[in-house]
Amino acid sequence: MQADLLQAGIYALSLLALAVPLGWYMARVFTGGVTFLAPVERVILGAAGDGAEQGWKAYAAALLLFNAAGFALLFAILTFQHRLPLNPQGFDGLSWHLALNTAISFVTNTNWQSYGGETTLSHFSQMAGLTTQNFLSAASGMAVAVAVARGFAARQARHLGNFWTDMTRAILYILLPGAIVLAIAFLALGMPQTLLASVDATTLEGAKQTLALGPVASQVAIKQLGTNGGGFFNVNSAHPFENPTAITNLLSMLAILAIPAAFTFTYGRMVGDRRQGRALFVAMGVLLVAAFVALYAAERFGNPLHLAFADPAAGNMEGKEVRFGVIGSVLWAVTTTAASNGSVNAMHDSLTPLGGLVAMLNIQLGEIIYGGVGVGLTGMLLFVILTVFLAGLMVGRTPEYLGKKIEAREVKLAALTLLVMPIGVLVFGALAIATGTAQTSVQDQGPHGLSELIYAYSSATGNNGSAFAGFTANTPFHNTMLGLAMLLGRFGYILPILAIAGSLAGKTPAAATAGTFPTHGPVFVTLLILTILIVGALTFLPVLALGPIAEHVSVLAGRAF
């Protein structure tokens, strides 16, 4: 217990120590203050040829076009990988629905995987296809956050910046240098990086063992930094090649949350009031710690059904690795579901019922507990708008944020985004059940079967990408519907928040008066957290009661399915 909490403390402090300076650095990058790669930047942007300031519509159009081009290229690479180079195992091209699902998945920064990497994808697909989108989808999300921060801070402005410039700077100054440093550290700590596909070994007992290999370290570095999460191997970061030691485990977790956490500080600096960024950091931190405590307690207690046979001292070890233990697996599970990363180092399907519930709820709250790079911050800002609106209703004043009046247009757009998660999870999930496709895809009987389905659609809509992996998603129905859920969950948030930023950019901030409701103090942070929890609970409590809560009660009563 003490050793566990010590590890949690080390993680939390390292994260804070990393996020504060990174937040300062990123603010400098996006305001043009970092120029050490200026010649490269000029060549790239010169070739692109469109550096003019953009209003929110042009900014959004650029993002959509860029993501569409990325989708088309990735879909083509996956479909025709058997005709492309670097395919040492001779894998076939992917089926249309798997290629569709995978291309949407990586372009939307979800990295849901309906396939097992080492048995499906060529090295070319993994590198030119997936690694590229790991960078580009992350940079797209970061650009959105930067544009939104500019819009919130602007005074009677029509423009939010230039998408191509923001996206290029995110890659050149943040993602690429970070990935290179991290990949080298990972190599030194034991991760493979080779163009060979596999090596055959003869085990001590004389059996043949084929060890799948590949360019692992380079992909793992960016999959974490960009909150992508798509694994090189089927079991993702539980694979000893993808996460060999407790040190790579800690570095990976830090890489997952570093940029999302730093973005709160970047935001504070960009809107010219660092207290605003700190308030968001604290609100997210409170939710993260609460999730950790609940998940840790559930996994540490273990599975009541196994008490007579498994020594409870180690906690629930089904689907976990010895080198991480319960604490390393729990910290990771909280991190990856809070951050819309989706890489796993333990099998979430085998978490205890309440442990699985926390993982699921982290996603269902809208991926705003730090969330994905960039989009976690903007998702949180949507809740901020709703909270100042609710606070305004309570005291009977026009709601304001950063001195700007929040009016009907902004509130309507923010309220609209509250429909994204319920549509993607509840409506699509109900459709899967009504058509019978859910029942044939779930692995487990009883309430856990429902949990598997709900987790899949939550993960897709939240752009998380982790899974209750017993669920068979690689069918035409689920590949298509999960693909739609991912698109809805990505652009259903990005477009409204850009529109809000465009609208706020044109307003004039008023000076704070004695009657202004401050949005940086403990009262506001508490209200914000409560708003998030109430919205999440109202939306998902019924289905959680039928899934994980029913399962928890069954397990306590000694009932298996």
Add this chain to the structure above:
Amino acid sequence: MSQLRAALVLTVLFTLLTGLAYPLAITGLGQAMFPHPANGSLVKRGEVVIGSALIGQNFTADRYFHGRPSATSAADPADATKTIDAPYNAANSTGSNLGPSSKALAEAVAARAQALGEGPQPADLVTSSASGLDPHISPAGALAQVARVAQARGKPEAEIRALVERQIEGRDLGLLGEPRVNVLALNLALDAAAP
């Protein structure tokens, strides 16, 4: 139009930079600076590759320490549309993914525990790992197997126990992760010291 051009040009440029130049540069760097891990941390006896230091392998003989239960499978050689159990198949990693209320899981845990002895057994020996390739067991899991291995090898238990204790790895940096024993390393040491 200028937007479309920018989208296409940047997609191509960044595919070249982040999708090819970056992974290939890291590959070159890894092969030059860290060739052992970059190629899979292979363990050799003479010229023969006997496995990877990072990947568990399937041990069934009484004279070896056993790793954790593994849920990996392989294509059935008789019928490629079906799969068969193939523990520690390092070309197809997977966990059991069985839920906590699964009857199949509860029965498997019970059967594994009863095969080891009476009462609760070390959790890692009765549950399957996340990857199906876990190279480690807990110190308790190793010590629980000492009697069997000693008997199969005709050695005193104290000698085997001392060997296990030398193979226990502490937490990384004294803080991170869990104490553990690498099963392949332990069995190699066993073959060397107590054949």
